[in-house]
Structures are given as structure tokens and as C-alpha cells.
Amino acid sequence: MQRESRTGTFKVSHETIVNPVVRENEDDHARAFADAQPFRHVVIDDFFDRAYVDQLLQEFPAFERGNFIGDDGHAGGKSTVDAMARLGPAYRRLDEVIQKPAFLDYIGRITGIEGLLYDPFYLGGGTHENRDGQPLSAHIDFNYHPSERWHRRLNLIVYLNHEWEERWGGLLDLYRDPYADPEPAKSIVPLFNRCVIFETTEHSWHGFRQICLPPDRPGLSRKSIALYFYTKDRAAEETAGRHTTHYVNRQLPAHFAAGHTLTAADVSTLHDLIGARDGQMKMLYEENSRLLQAQDKGFAGHVLYLLKRLYMRYRRHTAHR
Structure with a gap:
């Protein structure tokens, strides 16, 4: 061809x-x-x-x-x-x-x-x-x-x-x-x-x-x-x-061990690693919130809400028996 x-x-x-x-x-x-x-x-x-x-x-x-x-x-x-x-x-x-x-x-x-x-x-x-x-x-x-x-x-x-x-x-x-x-x-x-x-x-x-x-x-x-x-x-x-x-996310470098004195570069690394984890947790939380909010919308969301209410009432009822 x-x-x-x-x-x-x-x-x-x-x-x-x-x-x-x-x-x-x-x-x-x-x-x-x-x-x-x-x-x-x-x-x-x-x-x-x-x-x-x-x-x-x-x-x-x-x-x-x-x-x-x-x-x-x-x-x-x-x-x-x-x-x-x-x-x-x-x-x-x-x-x-x-x-x-x-x-x-x-x-x-x-x-x-x-x-x-x-x-x-x-x-x-x-x-x-x-x-x-x-x-x-x-x-x-x-x-x-x-x-x-x-x-x-x-x-x-x-x-x-x-x-x-x-x-x-x-x-x-x-x-x-x-x-x-x-x-x-x-x-x-x-x-x-x-x-x-x-x-x-x-x-x-x-x-x-x-x-x-x-x-x-x-x-x-x-x-x-x-x-x-x-x-x-x-x-x-x-x-x-x-x-x-x-x-x-990255793990702590191998030289981060007991007795090690942190350098300026080490402190920068710690800030970067903590910031990366905070950013990832924020992203996952926001994603979870969007999913929950999407579930609440429309007819399907209303049905899911009613099912959850019935389930929680059933749990409360059986807990007091």
C-alpha cells in the first residue's frame, strides 16, 4: 500500500x-x-x-x-x-x-x-x-x-x-x-x-x-x-x-533515619512530600463530593435517598429490639 x-x-x-x-x-x-x-x-x-x-x-x-x-x-x-x-x-x-x-x-x-x-x-x-x-x-x-x-x-x-x-x-x-x-x-x-x-x-x-x-x-x-x-x-x-x-506519592528518602540532621534540601523535600499528599487527599475528597452530589440529583438520586432513609430506619428499629 x-x-x-x-x-x-x-x-x-x-x-x-x-x-x-x-x-x-x-x-x-x-x-x-x-x-x-x-x-x-x-x-x-x-x-x-x-x-x-x-x-x-x-x-x-x-x-x-x-x-x-x-x-x-x-x-x-x-x-x-x-x-x-x-x-x-x-x-x-x-x-x-x-x-x-x-x-x-x-x-x-x-x-x-x-x-x-x-x-x-x-x-x-x-x-x-x-x-x-x-x-x-x-x-x-x-x-x-x-x-x-x-x-x-x-x-x-x-x-x-x-x-x-x-x-x-x-x-x-x-x-x-x-x-x-x-x-x-x-x-x-x-x-x-x-x-x-x-x-x-x-x-x-x-x-x-x-x-x-x-x-x-x-x-x-x-x-x-x-x-x-x-x-x-x-x-x-x-x-x-x-x-x-x-x-x-514518593516515600521518604532512605537517608531519613534516626540521628540524621536535616539539611535545607531535606526540609524542602519534606515540604514537597507533605504538600503532594495534602493535594492528593484534597483531590480525592473533592472527587468523592462530586460523586455524592451527582447521586443526589434527578429521579435516581431521589430513589437512592429514600432507600437510604428506609435502611437507616430499619437499622434504628432493629437496634432497639
Whole structure:
């Protein structure tokens, strides 16, 4: 199958965008994925053809074009665009390629997961941009497609940052158990054209520390493309009840122990951790309030109110018998 682009005719295939050297090392990547800890993943450098990935960066959308308004109604430090096919020729080409059986089978051979499905809605995916000061708490992702009965199976992320240093934060952190471990089991620098593919499970905990860019890099941000893949079926032992994204705030650093004298940096860390927990509790309280208020509205809410009254009267009656 061929389509016409602004630069001429090209075959719509993963072979037109994935680096030939990467394709040649498919078996190596499959072994790395299978053996990786703390959960199955693989890091592939120079993933896309160089000319093609340069075009993706050129067409990357402006921060203000994306969804950068948080749940609280205020502008935040993260912006996402899920309408990738409308961003330009390179993104339209990407959208065409990743839905083809050839590409899905290629990723399936690396990961050992057959029957992968492309998400035409890019729910949660698309282009991601994170500015200075933005963190992402360790989390596992929602496990079912919001509108289809598909199991979420893989995240594929390609980074578009020509320069990034470990001390700037923003590394992709992979955790064994963020409830118990103060530090990630592995951290991956989000370097240009680096691809990370990891399995989405009930223990694929990931996130990144707060981005702290130096003063001489005021316009820099963390850019990436996130693609999510699904299957119609999944082994029963790997499934769980439907849930949303599950976040866990950072634990105290390991050096916070009896006898340790707090430094100014330690105090700042404590303020950040307490603030994050307060913010999460406030968000959960507000979400619970909205659900309760929604229940009170309309005919169904009135029926629920009457049922609750009957139940409480029954409880009171039986308590005095």
C-alpha cells in the first residue's frame, strides 16, 4: 500500500519509519524485554529513522495547543495532544503506520504479546510535554480501555529531547513497589529518539521525579510521544477489576533515619512530600463530593435517598429490639 506525502511517495509500513539497525536487532530486543526487571520492558536507542524523527520534533505542537488545564481548572505544567493525525505529515504518517498489522506484529514479536490493538482515540496518549517543576507520581495505568472492552497491554514512549541530564530530574523511574521502596529499581534518561516499551500490568509502577532545569535552560521542556496498545483478551491470572490510574506519592528518602540532621534540601523535600499528599487527599475528597452530589440529583438520586432513609430506619428499629 502506498500513499502520497509532501515529500513524495512512501510505503505505509513500519519499515519506513523504524531505524533499519533497530529492525535487525529484533531478537535482541525481545530477549531484553523478557528478562528486564522490575517488570518486562526494553530500551531501544535511535528507534526511528533519523530524518523522520527530526520531522516529528519539528511538528511537535506548541504547549498552549494541548490540554494543559488541570482537574482544578488551572493551567498546569503538562500539556497533551491526542489528535496526532492533525499535527502534520509526520504525525499523520505515524498514525497510519502504527495501526497496520505489520507494525502491531513487529511490536508483538518483541514483547511476546499477540493480537495487539491500536487505539484510534489516543486516550491518555499522544504528544506529552512537561515543563520545569512538573513531577509525575509513581503509578500503574488504567487497565481497560475507557470505551471498549480491551485490556491495556503496552506503553510505547519515544522521547524527543536533544539534551537532558540526570540531575535535571524527569527520568523515567521504574519501581518494584512504590509503597515500600524509597528509590526506583531503574531510571531511564529521556534522550532524543530513545524508545521505551513496557508491559502494562498491576505492578508496572512508573513515573518521574520533579523536573528541575537550570536557569540557563529557560525554554527547555520534556517532550515525548506516548502510544498505548491493547488486546481483546488476557490471561485470567493477569486481570483485575476495572480501575483508573492508581498514583502513589514518593516515600521518604532512605537517608531519613534516626540521628540524621536535616539539611535545607531535606526540609524542602519534606515540604514537597507533605504538600503532594495534602493535594492528593484534597483531590480525592473533592472527587468523592462530586460523586455524592451527582447521586443526589434527578429521579435516581431521589430513589437512592429514600432507600437510604428506609435502611437507616430499619437499622434504628432493629437496634432497639
